[in-house]
Amino acid sequence: MRQRCGLWLMGARGSVATTAITGLLALRAGLVRPVGCVTERLDMDHTVLPTWDEIIVGGHDIVSIPLDKRAEQLAESGLIPHSVFTAVADGLRAVDTELRSGYHPVSHTGSQAAAAARLAADITDFRARHSLDRVVVVNVTSTEPPVPALPEHDDLDLLDRALNDPQRTVLPPSSLGAYAALTTGSPYVDFTPSPGIRMPALVELARRQDLPYAGADGKTGETLLRTVLAPMFVARALNVRSWAGTNLLGGGDGANLADPDQAKGKLESKARGLAQLIGDVTAPLHIDNVPDLAERKIAWDYVSFEGFLGAKMSLQFTWDGYDSALAAPLVLDLARLVGAAHADGQSGALPALAFFFKDPLGTDEHRFAEQTRMLAQWAADL
Amino acid sequence: MRQRCGLWLMGARGSVATTAITGLLALRAGLVRPVGCVTERLDMDHTVLPTWDEIIVGGHDIVSIPLDKRAEQLAESGLIPHSVFTAVADGLRAVDTELRSGYHPVSHTGSQAAAAARLAADITDFRARHSLDRVVVVNVTSTEPPVPALPEHDDLDLLDRALNDPQRTVLPPSSLGAYAALTTGSPYVDFTPSPGIRMPALVELARRQDLPYAGADGKTGETLLRTVLAPMFVARALNVRSWAGTNLLGGGDGANLADPDQAKGKLESKARGLAQLIGDVTAPLHIDNVPDLAERKIAWDYVSFEGFLGAKMSLQFTWDGYDSALAAPLVLDLARLVGAAHADGQSGALPALAFFFKDPLGTDEHRFAEQTRMLAQWAADL
Amino acid sequence: MRQRCGLWLMGARGSVATTAITGLLALRAGLVRPVGCVTERLDMDHTVLPTWDEIIVGGHDIVSIPLDKRAEQLAESGLIPHSVFTAVADGLRAVDTELRSGYHPVSHTGSQAAAAARLAADITDFRARHSLDRVVVVNVTSTEPPVPALPEHDDLDLLDRALNDPQRTVLPPSSLGAYAALTTGSPYVDFTPSPGIRMPALVELARRQDLPYAGADGKTGETLLRTVLAPMFVARALNVRSWAGTNLLGGGDGANLADPDQAKGKLESKARGLAQLIGDVTAPLHIDNVPDLAERKIAWDYVSFEGFLGAKMSLQFTWDGYDSALAAPLVLDLARLVGAAHADGQSGALPALAFFFKDPLGTDEHRFAEQTRMLAQWAADL
Amino acid sequence: MRQRCGLWLMGARGSVATTAITGLLALRAGLVRPVGCVTERLDMDHTVLPTWDEIIVGGHDIVSIPLDKRAEQLAESGLIPHSVFTAVADGLRAVDTELRSGYHPVSHTGSQAAAAARLAADITDFRARHSLDRVVVVNVTSTEPPVPALPEHDDLDLLDRALNDPQRTVLPPSSLGAYAALTTGSPYVDFTPSPGIRMPALVELARRQDLPYAGADGKTGETLLRTVLAPMFVARALNVRSWAGTNLLGGGDGANLADPDQAKGKLESKARGLAQLIGDVTAPLHIDNVPDLAERKIAWDYVSFEGFLGAKMSLQFTWDGYDSALAAPLVLDLARLVGAAHADGQSGALPALAFFFKDPLGTDEHRFAEQTRMLAQWAADL
Ligand SMILES: NC(=O)c1ccc[n+]([C@@H]2O[C@H](COP(=O)([O-])OP(=O)(O)OC[C@H]3O[C@@H](n4cnc5c(N)ncnc54)[C@H](O)[C@@H]3O)[C@@H](O)[C@H]2O)c1
Ligand SMILES: NC(=O)c1ccc[n+]([C@@H]2O[C@H](COP(=O)([O-])OP(=O)(O)OC[C@H]3O[C@@H](n4cnc5c(N)ncnc54)[C@H](O)[C@@H]3O)[C@@H](O)[C@H]2O)c1
Ligand SMILES: NC(=O)c1ccc[n+]([C@@H]2O[C@H](COP(=O)([O-])OP(=O)(O)OC[C@H]3O[C@@H](n4cnc5c(N)ncnc54)[C@H](O)[C@@H]3O)[C@@H](O)[C@H]2O)c1
Ligand SMILES: NC(=O)c1ccc[n+]([C@@H]2O[C@H](COP(=O)([O-])OP(=O)(O)OC[C@H]3O[C@@H](n4cnc5c(N)ncnc54)[C@H](O)[C@@H]3O)[C@@H](O)[C@H]2O)c1
Ligand code: NA
Numbered sequence A, B, C, D: 001m002r003q004r005c006g007l008w009l010m011g012a013r014g015s016v017a018t019t020a021i022t023g024l025l026a027l028r029a030g031l032v033r034p035v036g037c038v039t040e041r042l043d044m045d046h047t048v049l050p051t052w053d054e055i056i057v058g059g060h061d062i063v064s065i066p067l068d069k070r071a072e073q074l075a076e077s078g079l080i081p082h083s084v085f086t087a088v089a090d091g092l093r094a095v096d097t098e099l100r101s102g103y104h105p106v107s108h109t110g111s112q113a114a115a116a117a118r119l120a121a122d123i124t125d126f127r128a129r130h131s132l133d134r135v136v137v138v139n140v141t142s143t144e145p146p147v148p149a150l151p152e153h154d155d156l157d158l159l160d161r162a163l164n165d166p167q168r169t170v171l172p173p174s175s176l177g178a179y180a181a182l183t184t185g186s187p188y189v190d191f192t193p194s195p196g197i198r199m200p201a202l203v204e205l206a207r208r209q210d211l212p213y214a215g216a217d218g219k220t221g222e223t224l225l226r227t228v229l230a231p232m233f234v235a236r237a238l239n240v241r242s243w244a245g246t247n248l249l250g251g252g253d254g255a256n257l258a259d260p261d262q263a264k265g266k267l268e269s270k271a272r273g274l275a276q277l278i279g280d281v282t283a284p285l286h287i288d289n290v291p292d293l294a295e296r297k298i299a300w301d302y303v304s305f306e307g308f309l310g311a312k313m314s315l316q317f318t319w320d321g322y323d324s325a326l327a328a329p330l331v332l333d334l335a336r337l338v339g340a341a342h343a344d345g346q347s348g349a350l351p352a353l354a355f356f357f358k359d360p361l362g363t364d365e366h367r368f369a370e371q372t373r374m375l376a377q378w379a380a381d382l
């Protein structure tokens, strides 16, 4: 049975979020076809999914640029058609009134528990204000660097105590956001490689709250292709010797990942997948910030492999994509599917959603075709 | 239960055949690992497959260059390591004594029935001489142009009559070869896009003889990638607008396909697959003869697609492969698997072998990952 | 000394022309920088060149779509920024009033001489109306197929007689346009591979009229790169074995060149250059119409070459360009430079402009760096 | 007048050196054509150049693998044809007797002056033993990291004093080699980006000895293409926004450059050239060690540029080369040309040889076509 579903975006003024919101408004208005929306083509009971009209958006961000300004920038960079931008500008201004200030460790004073409570209140207010059946919280904030392990990350009671200590900053922002979301009883999706929910203490919190969650790190470009292509080499018994990759990207994500520290998590989540698929091969990988590409991302991969009698061969590809145009419909899909899973009473990591992620939670299945089957079956059973 | 299996190669002195034979000898001698051999990695009862020692090779060709000379040429072009060539040269000369003259319409006089009988006798003699349990006949001759439809192609009795008319040449060489193979009770594999067994009359002959068969047109390069990549666009609801391709190849295949007539069958079998996978899109496709590439094949594909909000994106790849190094192990795999199917009493087209072919017989499944599953399941059940 | 210069575009409503006109208006208004305008960076006496304000545009076309509508289409395909389009829309409507109906053999009745007279009158009226010192006529109409040679093409007197015969259509439209331009005393530029001025009779007419002319076929993509890269292989004594190319293009040019007949001239002009540069090598070349690319053109070239001790190596490139954005500033440059040459009293083919063309008139120099030097020197001497 | 010329290779057992020696022997025996040898195609007085027979090879290295073993490895990796290797194996063993132990700071005891004297004696003995008119010393040792500046590097007298102090190691090995070469009165070529001769003190030594020298860092792949392509963007007034590059290489050079410290010099010499050509643009650049590529090097460059009206376009290329096959003939060319310059009485840096180098000494000219002209003119005047 269909129900009104909130979509709460952490990082609501970023490229991915702005594209998702703009697209949602355009879909509602029938201005565009749902290209890239996977839920639209799944063979399933579509009545369990909220319609475009039934998805209501709010969110947090730490910058204050108006959503329509942000969308205008994206239109200038070619990501959003001008005509669509114009048609939904009013709608964007309306959504803007639903956005709240996010948590930033630098500007925050007081305990992290207090910060989490404030974030949680924003979500529960939103849910009440719109009489929503549930809110799916999706993290699309800037990628954070990996965090050093602490005992508090492994134990919910320890964690709760540490959060209340105003002297400590025990959780990175993404994990504090996940914590806040779970306390409100909201299912949670990690679209980034940041720590987020991936700590035993938060997994335990989700379990206590009986909540489903999914992640991590949306799979939209180079890694998508790798998980499509690598199984071919395996199936054909070809011997991959090396798989080199270079990613050129601009935009906020490019600027952020120019910092090697921030990029570390991303590079690790990419590498994990490849190793899972074809084992340990030479696999140099780079992410370069190329501002003039704006919202585009170019990925070049060079795969060197051996065949029968040691014949040396290669495959190379260049992917030229608008990253946020690939990510945004998946964010809408995830809101629908995780919302439906929650309505269905499911909890814990949702391995059937591995299809969407570079580093899937709840499963080690990286092969895209297998993930497609898992998703299809799970959705058909909803 | 394992049994001695003949592998009869139509086109036995070509690149694919010579590479398959050289590789088989090298595998027997433990000189190389079975890279590219799919049967080696299938999770199945391996005792139903002939070992490398149990596969005995013979064949037809219309040229008379000694097999070791042909292999030496392939070594010079970088396809076969020199050390392997040297080690198996004696073995190649031994196999050479098992090769017989093929059928060529230009040099043949008399009825096609007589020609077929001669081809069949070569196969039955070979089977008897080596006390083989069966012979799998694999067509790796030069690609033929499509043939105009004749009523005789649809009706076995009409066909038999026409074959006996010395004035007529009712079957193209590949189909006459298939006819001969079937009359000897041998299962048959079409590794080329030539007409071969694909005529109702020959399908009927296979039925009467209770024989399994498989085809058509080995999938080793551009098409392999297309059947791997196209399902990704579908799964992600991305809108492919055009898919352009250019193939540069040298070798015998390059020279042969330089003739637009001969290339027609190949281009058609490639196009059919793409349409099946993503529907009708702009899809210009070229095959160019570039002699200096010798045994290498370069394929470049450019896929233009639209995502969310109409964002225009592209994927391009360049494949740089040794075609025969990709094809040869599959020929050995097919001998093993079709041999096992015959031993198992299976007959008719074997759809589970779609994995190997551009234009699979007995199924319309072109998606490589699905084909991989079908093969795995079928092999596990053998 | 600076003078007012007309730019008369044959094909004035096409992509190249519309982009050139839009750009000229934007440059006049200071909305954009003169990126791609070669004259702006030449080290020369800039006072001999008309300023943007001093270039006045008129032209012929055989379609009647308003110029602002055409520019709007180009804005939608990403070629022209929306803001620029909006700012110059009035200017485009003003230029539209200067456009006249071109000559089309199908709709024309009467002799070709009469047609030429009408075209010429349009040009002289335009010159008078705006008190222009001269008009440079540039052919940017759709590419025409090669024409069979006729004795009239070689002899101006024979030609004049034939043009007056209403039963004959002795000149293709591009050549009739060149004829008309020359009769008005206007210098002429062939930006297309169509026959245009390339007939002894028209060359003689230019000589009699003491007019300079330049051509043929603007060099803006694959051929530009070839004339840049091929000299490197020569300078380094590397042995190019094959140079394969595929061009994917949409737009009017794509649709037109989808016709193999029309493409013939283009393919020939491309091939001539390569042979001139590196001699006779295997060089398959394709032009494919891919409508969804709209105004973009993708070119892929694969160069296979041998080095020391026969080492086999390759270079491949993919060019992703907006063809008209590359061509349009060159059209403005040519108007300026050919105008200046005319003012300077030069006549005949201008080999110093080889820099701009795939198939340069008056020289066999195809090497881009040499052409760059020739242009620089010539311009410095103006 | 022709004269016998020694070629003394520092790093004589490396890939470049071994390929150069093998090729020289093959050229002498008439086994191969001089593909890649620039001197063969220069329009000049060829009698001033030593013939292949007149070039006698010796050298230093710090490893002791026999030259024929090294060549055999290169044959196995596809760089040298097997037949050539077999034909010249005896010749390689003969050259091996001319090789001596190089200088390595770790194994050396005593002052650097003593080490230099020993290296110098090896060279003068070689010259005397073979009655050579001169010896050209070419540095093809492994790339060294940049060195911190010392006052001794700027002042020859200070340097001489420091070299005699057994407690100090004031020069990196490449510079000590250059020092030794110059003291013997031999012209010197830096084929690597190592410090080598690039210190005021050594430049002064060359001046005192009246010796010509050339360098630095052979230009054979990505940089060659950059210096060919970048001038095109400039000539066409196109606005390059970013130029990203990735290099994948195996072999000794790959292993060495895997160390970021060693790679630094290489990356810097590459970057300098690009900045010189197109100014400061975003230009991320990587060198990755990919051992399975063995002697091959793959370079991928992605150039993003803007044209008229801000149109965003790109050019990307993939270079697939055998690095040493590109470098080796240039080493022979340099021996010939620098030898001829010496015979001609020239001294100091030879800017006319910029054609060969990433980071040319004596000039800032990086444009390949200009360098080609400079070389042609200079050679014609010899
Ligand atoms: N295809 C894709 O675009 C794709 C795929 C996978 C993952 N991702 C991830 O999605 C995330 C968003 O990408 P983007 O391109 O939209 O980046 P962006 O830089 O445009 O947006 C990130 C937004 O997060 C906000 N933010 C940062 N820290 C915050 C905090 N603590 N609380 C609330 N908001 C905060 C920023 O102010 C910014 O508006 C990145 O982590 C990226 O790696 C994107
Ligand atoms: N990856 C691959 O190499 C690949 C993939 C799919 C299909 N194929 C097909 O396999 C076939 C063989 O390819 P190849 O590269 O070995 O070509 P090839 O030209 O090297 O060999 C073909 C051989 O067939 C022989 N032949 C021709 N007509 C014959 C006849 N009537 N009877 C007997 N022999 C005959 C020729 O003499 C030649 O020796 C081609 O049809 C090709 O299209 C190859
Ligand atoms: N980079 C480039 O775009 C480039 C480079 C080299 C050459 N060219 C050539 O420039 C020409 C124009 O290219 P485009 O992309 O603008 O094509 P287009 O199809 O957009 O425009 C051609 C225009 O010419 C008009 N036309 C056709 N026949 C005519 C006639 N007889 N008289 C007057 N007008 C006529 C058409 O109606 C159309 O408006 C083509 O021949 C193309 O091959 C273009
Ligand atoms: N196309 C090219 O191959 C190319 C282009 C430009 C520059 N280079 C440079 O040329 C050099 C050689 O390249 P390579 O591929 O032959 O590398 P390599 O590693 O195969 O050979 C280097 C050789 O130098 C020897 N060596 C190291 N230190 C020495 C010393 N102090 N004295 C004497 N010998 C010493 C090593 O033992 C080795 O045999 C590298 O610096 C490389 O960067 C090569
Ligand atoms: Na089928």
Ligand code: NA
Pocket (backbone or CB within 6 Å): C359, C360, C361, C362, C363, C364, C365
């Ligand atoms: Na010419």
